[in-house]
Amino acid sequence: AQSVTQLGSHVSVSEGALVLLRCNYSSSVPPYLFWYVQYPNQGLQLLLKYTTGATLVKGINGFEAEFKKSETSFHLTKPSAHMSDAAEYFCAVRDDGGATNKLIFGTGTLLAVQP
Amino acid sequence: DAGVIQSPRHEVTEMGQEVTLRCKPISGHDYLFWYRQTMMRGLELLIYFNNNVPIDDSGMPEDRFSAKMPNASFSTLKIQPSEPRDSAVYFCASSLSGRGGNQPQHFGDGTRLSIL
Numbered sequence: 222a223q224s225v226t227q228l229g230s231h232v233s234v235s236e237g238a239l240v241l242l243r244c245n246y247s248s249s250v251p252p253y254l255f256w257y258v259q260y261p262n263q264g265l266q267l268l269l270k271y272t273t274g275a276t277l278v279k280g281i282n283g284f285e286a287e288f289k290k291s292e293t294s295f296h297l298t299k300p301s302a303h304m305s306d307a308a309e310y311f312c313a314v315r316d317d318g319g320a321t322n323k324l325i326f327g328t329g330t331l332l333a334v335q336p
Numbered sequence: 337d338a339g340v341i342q343s344p345r346h347e348v349t350e351m352g353q354e355v356t357l358r359c360k361p362i363s364g365h366d367y368l369f370w371y372r373q374t375m376m377r378g379l380e381l382l383i384y385f386n387n388n389v390p391i392d393d394s395g396m397p398e399d400r401f402s403a404k405m406p407n408a409s410f411s412t413l414k415i416q417p418s419e420p421r422d423s424a425v426y427f428c429a430s431s432l433s434g435r436g437g438n439q440p441q442h443f444g445d446g447t448r449l450s451i452l
Contacts, residue, residue, distance in 0.1 A: 253438050264340070264427055264443030265379075272438040311379070315437040322367045322437050323392070326379050 223248045223317045227310075227327035235335050240284075240299040242330050244312035247293060253315035254295040255324065256286055260308045268310075271295065282306070307334045338362070340444035342428050348450045354416040357447045360409055361430030369441060370403055370413050371427040379427075385411065386433075418451045425449070 228243040246252055253272045257265040269280025276288040282305075286297045295312060309329045316323035341360040349355055361368050369384040383393040388405045396403070400419070405411040415422055425448050429441040 255440055257443075262445075262448075264445045265429075265441075266443070267440045270438075270440055322386075322431050322433065322439060322441070323369075323381070323384060324441060328378050 223252075223314055223325050225312050225314050225325055225327035227312050227330050229330055230328065231331050231333070233333040233335060234302045236304055237301050240297070240302045240306065240332065242297040242310050242312075242332065244286075244295045244297065244327060245293055246295060246312070246314045248314055248317050250315075250317040252288075252295075252317075254286075254288060255313040256280065256284070256295075256297050257311045257313065257326075258282075258308050259311065259329075265311060268297070302332075302334045304334050304336065307332055340428055340430050340442055342426075342444035342447050344447060345445065346448045346450075348452065349418060350452050351419055352417045353451075354414065355418045355422075355449060355451075357413040357426050357428075357449070359411045359413070359428030359444060361411070361428070362442055363409065364432065365430035365442070366408070366433055367431045367441075368405060368411050369429040369431075370411070371429065372424045373427060373446070374424045382413070420451045423449055423451050 226245045255270045256268040259265045269278045271278045271288045279285045284299045312327040313324040343358045370382040372380045382395045383403045385405045403413045425446045427446045429443045431441045432439040
């Protein structure tokens with residue numbers, strides 16, 4: 222069965238530092254991968270997605286992620302953290318059980334940005 | 337463009353009462369999902385619809401929970417009777433069919449439910 226593992230439920234970085242949030246997946250079919258961000262008291266917002274094509278995907282707010290098939294990873298990065306990046310981040314993979322559009326979500330990583 | 341609209345944003349009610357949560361998906365989207373989010377269990381998929389038809393309700397916790405989608409622009413999630421352990425944030429999301437699941441889900445801002 223497919224799954225998503227997000228390493229580190231809490232990550233803390235200093236403002237201006239590199240942000241790296243880790244996501245590993247398992248899937249029996251070519252994966253479609255997504256990163257979402259959730260700000261307090263809001264719903265999940267799509268940051269970026271990988272379906273096919275270029276393995277380095279750029280998203281909103283300066284974030285990007287690279288699909289690495291050999292490592293079954295889809296880590297999220299941002300060169301320089303901003304205070305406004307403090308939020309919870311979720312990685313998700315398309316369900317491969319024949320149910321289109323259903324996503325399997327990771328448990329989330331809470332990002333704190335220190336001044 | 338209007339996003340997914342959920343109402344109410346907050347609901348506080350007493351144990352045993354009926355609770356109805358409402359969702360208006362993005363126009364043209366043919367998938368609709370209901371999720372529940374808690375600190376303990378994270379984000380859980382409860383049920384989802386395709387073209388107004390329930391496809392998978394295996395995540396619905398108990399018979400006290402029911403969901404309907406009478407038309408393409410409206411869905412409800414009902415809890416009857418409600419219990420304190422139902423307290424959570426409930427999200428609705430919608431998406432286009434796309435090709436093989438390549439379309440993202442768009443989430444509403446959720447309903448924060450507190451059962452006293």
